[in-house]
Amino acid sequence: MRRLTDALYDVVLTLWVGGLWTIGYLVAPTLFAALSADRQLAGGLAGKLFELIGWLGLGCAAYLLLYxxxxxxMAALRRWTFWLVVLMLVLGAVSLFGVQPLLAQLKADALPREVMESVLxxxxxTWHGVSSILYLVQSVLGLLLVLSSRRGSK
Incomplete structure (x- = not known):
């Protein structure tokens, strides 16, 4: 059973961090490039993907911390990798429950115009920039977590 939980740790970590990097740095820019004529559609699709990876991150973090x-x-509380996952979880939760709903509300308040063509x-x-910084920090922390996992410091 221990082998299974160890393997699942690696799979969950790969899924979460790989998803962060794939969606944030490959898929979202590709959406905006491919749908340059309809930035609102690209933004809507990207927003759904960021929401999805946010929920995935909450589940993955829960498993990693429990593991x-x-x-x-209690020795886990003295390991920096434990606190790295906690920090990633907090950043993801702030984004998912704080910043993303705020961005969605600003978009809704701007209707019938696009938000970038409105007074908002x-x-x-500003909030999109905050979201981007949170995502970047979470992605880099995830990379550190993956690198530390390769050295066996779970």
Missing amino acids: MLLRAG RNRFA
């Missing part, structure tokens, strides 16, 4: 606690007990443009741009 570390069950494997190492500056607020949207």
Whole structure:
């Protein structure tokens, strides 16, 4: 059973961090490039994907933290990788439950215009920037977690 949980740890970590990098740095830019004539559609699709990876991240973080606690007990609290996952979880939750709904509300408030053509443009741009920074930090932390996992410091 331990082999299965160890393997599942690696799969879950790969799924989460790989998903962050794939959606954020491959899929979203490709959507905006391919749908350059309809940025609203590209933004809507990208938003759905970021929401999906946010929910996936919550589930993955829960498994990773549970795994570390069950494997190492309270000693897990002294490992930097445990706190790295906690930080990634917090960043993901702030984005999913705080920033993304705010961006969606700004888009809705701007209707019937696109938000970037409305008086809400500056607020949207600011919060979009906050969202991008949170995502970048989470992605880099995920990369550190993957690299640390390769050295066996679960």
